[in-house]
Amino acid sequence: MSADTVYKHFYRTMRLSASELSDGGGPFGFDVTTALEFDFLIERYQCDAIIETGSNMGDTTEYLARTYPHLNIVTCDVMDKYVDIVRRRVGFMPHTYVEKVDSPELIAKFKDEFRCPLYYLDAHWYEDWPLERELALIDNGVVCVDDFNIGHPRFGYDKYGEIECGPQMLSRFIDKIPHYYTNNPEAQHELPCLQTGRRGGKAYFAIGQRDHMKHHRYFRRHETPRPSG
Template structure:
């Protein structure tokens, strides 16, 4: 017997929102390709399904600002500024030249601020004045991995957090590993031991726009802090990952096809 839904079905994107996203996404130059970024650069790794999920998070939780750590050359930053001109977009990068490049390409976009420095230290200032920000953690470059420090800063905040390059258990989607530590659910459990569950982007969901990225695609992890995460549990674009007594990733059907089994 099918499960009985106890809440109304989630509101997905209407045609107007899809058209606006389409224009902002594909009009954003892919400068990351100039720096030999895996997958050729582009906003959100040139994965428009990730943009759909980000839009859903902002809408579901009424986010009042966007923070991006690790802006690189600003492909994602410019997209966010284009797609959400009504929201402040605050970004940073540890590399001074990349931060300067991103700042220059966003000249004239009054809703953006780009800072140079360590994201773990800059986060409190970037969070200032925001009541429920969407925080996109992508500062995965260099010898030092700032993710633990970022999560420690966010622990007591009300925020919706996206961790990029996250292990979701599907061979088509890449993830980062630093000093043999996987960017995945186990790391989240260690950093946020009181968190009962998180979510990952559902790669098998039906999205209103197809992904045109034929190169590297990245998994994404979603953490809801200080807010009710029920909207994600009933949304078809997100898959739940229980964290206790141990993390359990989704059993992807399409993973069998990719791995040839």
């Protein structure tokens, strides 16, 4: 996929989530650099599906469905209103699957259906944070954890109670995630980011796949910390 194709689909996607999300909505929180990072991963790993956890109103879902018609696009939400909206946006496309289920249930249902899925873990179920359950289920593919602490003031991250969405969370899975990558704030992307508000940090890693991120400017490598205690 070329940067021109990413650009065309990214900026033509309606931002229905503008009033719902802290970043103002849009595909990937209106951060086109994430779209370029995903495009690299999809091409290099030859992904055959994208599994998104937490669709909200479907801004990212619609972007992915229109940009990658050759891939299976799987998404979910637990709110009826969001599921209904996303089905209206993408349900007519035969390569999309929109489910009303908890995200770990979605992963359990689809994880063995594809050779190399790309997981976009962005589920926020109010007081429930399913990330740990999601990661426990994934044993093959490429993973992006959204709203991850990359240690840069320009990029926000999530925190649930005393648990931070950051490196220590990944330490619980060090056996299958010995190292990970974050988005590189200093990288030169083919398109400039027009998001002037909140940007979310990203953690990327491959499980059961070769490491194709090692030498690319988009990513910074980190060793997963040992579990504390």
